[in-house]
Amino acid sequence: MRRLLLVAICLIISMQPVLSVQPDELLADQALESRARSISAGLRCLVCQNQSIDDSDAPLARDLRIIVRERLKAGDSDKEVLDFVVARYGKFILLKPPFDAQTIMLWLLPVTILLVAAVVIIFRTRRRRVRADGDNYLSDDEQAQLSKILTKK
Amino acid sequence: MIVELGHYALVLAFALSLLQSLLPLWGVIRSDETLLAVAPVTAVGQFLLVAGSYAALTWAYLASDFSVVNVFENSHSEKPLVYKISGVWGNHEGSMLLWILTLALFGALVAVFARNMPRDLRAAVLAVQAWVSAAFVLFVLLTSNPFARLIQAPIEGRDLNPILQDPGLAIHPPLLYVGYVGFSITFSFAAGALIIGRIDAMWARFVRPWILLAWIFLTLGIAMGSYWAYYTLGWGGFWFWDPVENASLMPWLAGTALLHTIIVMEKRDALKVWTIFLSILAFSLSLLGTFLVRSGVLTSVHAFASDPQRGIFILAILVFFIGGSLFLFALQAPKLKPGGLFAPISRESALVVNNLLLTTCCATVLVGTLYPLALESITGAKISVGPPFFNLTFVPLFIPIIVAMPFGQLLAWKRGDFLGAAQRLTVAVAAGAIAALVFFAMQGGPVLAAIMAGAAIYLITGSFVDIVGRLVRRSSGLHNVLVRALGMPRSAWGAAIAHAGVGVTIFGLAATGWGVERIASFKVGQTLQAGPYTITLDKISPRQGPNYREMVAYMTVRKGGAIVSKLEPSRRFFTAQRMTTSQAGLATFSFGHVHVVISQQDKNGAVSTRIYWKPYVSLIWLGAVFMAVGGGLSLSDRRMRIVGGRRRRLAGADTEPSATPVTGSAS
Numbered sequence: 001m002r003r004l005l006l007v008a009i010c011l012i013i014s015m016q017p018v019l020s021v022q023p024d025e026l027l028a029d030q031a032l033e034s035r036a037r038s039i040s041a042g043l044r045c046l047v048c049q050n051q052s053i054d055d056s057d058a059p060l061a062r063d064l065r066i067i068v069r070e071r072l073k074a075g076d077s078d079k080e081v082l083d084f085v086v087a088r089y090g091k092f093i094l095l096k097p098p099f100d101a102q103t104i105m106l107w108l109l110p111v112t113i114l115l116v117a118a119v120v121i122i123f124r125t126r127r128r129r130v131r132a133d134g135d136n137y138l139s140d141d142e143q144a145q146l147s148k149i150l151t152k153k
Numbered sequence: 154m155i156v157e158l159g160h161y162a163l164v165l166a167f168a169l170s171l172l173q174s175l176l177p178l179w180g181v182i183r184s185d186e187t188l189l190a191v192a193p194v195t196a197v198g199q200f201l202l203v204a205g206s207y208a209a210l211t212w213a214y215l216a217s218d219f220s221v222v223n224v225f226e227n228s229h230s231e232k233p234l235v236y237k238i239s240g241v242w243g244n245h246e247g248s249m250l251l252w253i254l255t256l257a258l259f260g261a262l263v264a265v266f267a268r269n270m271p272r273d274l275r276a277a278v279l280a281v282q283a284w285v286s287a288a289f290v291l292f293v294l295l296t297s298n299p300f301a302r303l304i305q306a307p308i309e310g311r312d313l314n315p316i317l318q319d320p321g322l323a324i325h326p327p328l329l330y331v332g333y334v335g336f337s338i339t340f341s342f343a344a345g346a347l348i349i350g351r352i353d354a355m356w357a358r359f360v361r362p363w364i365l366l367a368w369i370f371l372t373l374g375i376a377m378g379s380y381w382a383y384y385t386l387g388w389g390g391f392w393f394w395d396p397v398e399n400a401s402l403m404p405w406l407a408g409t410a411l412l413h414t415i416i417v418m419e420k421r422d423a424l425k426v427w428t429i430f431l432s433i434l435a436f437s438l439s440l441l442g443t444f445l446v447r448s449g450v451l452t453s454v455h456a457f458a459s460d461p462q463r464g465i466f467i468l469a470i471l472v473f474f475i476g477g478s479l480f481l482f483a484l485q486a487p488k489l490k491p492g493g494l495f496a497p498i499s500r501e502s503a504l505v506v507n508n509l510l511l512t513t514c515c516a517t518v519l520v521g522t523l524y525p526l527a528l529e530s531i532t533g534a535k536i537s538v539g540p541p542f543f544n545l546t547f548v549p550l551f552i553p554i555i556v557a558m559p560f561g562q563l564l565a566w567k568r569g570d571f572l573g574a575a576q577r578l579t580v581a582v583a584a585g586a587i588a589a590l591v592f593f594a595m596q597g598g599p600v601l602a603a604i605m606a607g608a609a610i611y612l613i614t615g616s617f618v619d620i621v622g623r624l625v626r627r628s629s630g631l632h633n634v635l636v637r638a639l640g641m642p643r644s645a646w647g648a649a650i651a652h653a654g655v656g657v658t659i660f661g662l663a664a665t666g667w668g669v670e671r672i673a674s675f676k677v678g679q680t681l682q683a684g685p686y687t688i689t690l691d692k693i694s695p696r697q698g699p700n701y702r703e704m705v706a707y708m709t710v711r712k713g714g715a716i717v718s719k720l721e722p723s724r725r726f727f728t729a730q731r732m733t734t735s736q737a738g739l740a741t742f743s744f745g746h747v748h749v750v751i752s753q754q755d756k757n758g759a760v761s762t763r764i765y766w767k768p769y770v771s772l773i774w775l776g777a778v779f780m781a782v783g784g785g786l787s788l789s790d791r792r793m794r795i796v797g798g799r800r801r802r803l804a805g806a807d808t809e810p811s812a813t814p815v816t817g818s819a820s
Binding site for chain 2: 021022023024026041042044049050051052055090091092093094095096097102103105106107109110113114117118121125
């Protein structure tokens, strides 16, 4: 529900909602068009809450989609298009944050958590098993007591 | 007058929750039966008061009393009845009242139905629940009062945001809240047990039905929210890894982990420390989600700083409850004795692996959601963490879960037979491999989609290997198989169906790879092809709704020349809020959807149209329904019964606090 509301806010900001990706934006070249679609799926609509420009109805997103397509038509590679957009709008526009000093923790934390937790679990169960095995043997005293109880019957 | 009574009832509920949070705990300390008996009475009383308060607000909506700010801002006299009722929770203040109502509801349910629990434990649980209630009622009273009046009552209200005027509003929030807030009761159980100092298999047995209940509703709530976004937002997406969605996914992941580890604790008296921790964690994540969604911190760190009142209040609640419970946890956890031992290959170990992966998934979502906020407030740098990040981190973590799920079901407690389990799963592996090949041959398209579909078939088949193996033994006739099927514990069926449900959802996700999308300018009389279907635009004409006008595009869907469906996608213009929304046209064909969205007409009379053919897409949500049904079956298992049955009070629970914990298998 909240997600819908946030999208609604985006629509209000844009005042004149149009449909995301209009027919007149499409490139005639199929291969180029599909590259354009996948690039715009990774770019954030700057006036919306966490929507890609490919999904967004905002006019600004439309302008960006057209820019992406113009760059592609001019012969840019995917990376050149992204560099062009980042140079203008900053890293904020990338939905996939680049791997650099600021995001190293972000990218490595999931793996680190998994590995550390796995190691902890393995060591703990090992230790417990060793201790438990130790507990399974009775001391001489206990053994004597046990046989006494058993022979009583 | 009724509105003021509602406000007053809420204040009384606050007072009562204070009593409920203090007296029973004193009773626990003094071992005083009378004080213990205060807990259930106040819990029910508190629920009735909050329910009365909620009813008063609903009445204001029904009567369109625009002298109430909340009604004025979110309602309209011409709004259809269903949105007057559900519009109560379509805004911050009203939804917080629903939050509190759910909190009080769970307290009352425990008070009424959990009769066979040790009385001191129940009193402690209800006291903790009342602490949470008191905090949130105070939050509503001080920062988010839905009963505030306007001095001069306006004639007409501003109407509910049009995007919320959808049946989804009537269904999604209540389901989600029962799930989301439902984990408060598991939290209270954990804190209660830590206060009493008795944490054993018996405790696990008492708390398990509540975990299941919350989990079922959270599953349905998330699925319903996703489906709502899918048919409303107009580009066919169903999950966006938005922080708001992540806020509900995190408690679900922790809750799912808890749902599994609680079984180990109940049956084997093991993993106690971890289970208690997860119980605290699940609700802590609910609280964190509430903070993220309500404080405005998501829009921008600066938006939060400029109007921090609500955010700070929830943050204080968050810190108090998470900090307090973890403090108790740190005091008590070291005293717990390790329970039942198990071999590295066993049902218990499988569930440990399940928990390891699920909590890592949960941590990944948490990191991805909070990282941009943390980075911005520390360095000022703004980054976005969107779907590509989660697809690269969450999905790889989920693959081993899929592979391991059927194994877990086939391993015995204490010491399992890995090779034996693998052998019994040959059928499932074969089924998955064949399915992957068949789908690749049939659909072509991305290899990944075929592989995922195969994995889904493996999971669905694998979920039933254990049950089928137990049913079909030796040369038994059909009659015997049926008798055995009925005699099988319902929780066994529940587990199989819920696991298969995950497979069904994954199949739906895989099938998105086979989807077709067409974007075109569509003129009357024209025809477009999407997958096996041909869509014709017959006419475009205006239509009048109760509180909106719309432009409808009438379309006919044909397959092989025969008419199979009619679609009426439209653009709605809501007069009161001066806002346009689009209604998708949706037709279902054997689990797939033809999904049509239109935009406004251009000068030549053509409409910009998006047409999708999404094969099997409805399985994404149907899978969640299977998960919930599986959960429901487990909940209805007689071993899980919380009402009636064994009324006899359990050994030594009330009188001797130092009695040895009941250990071992409780079934």
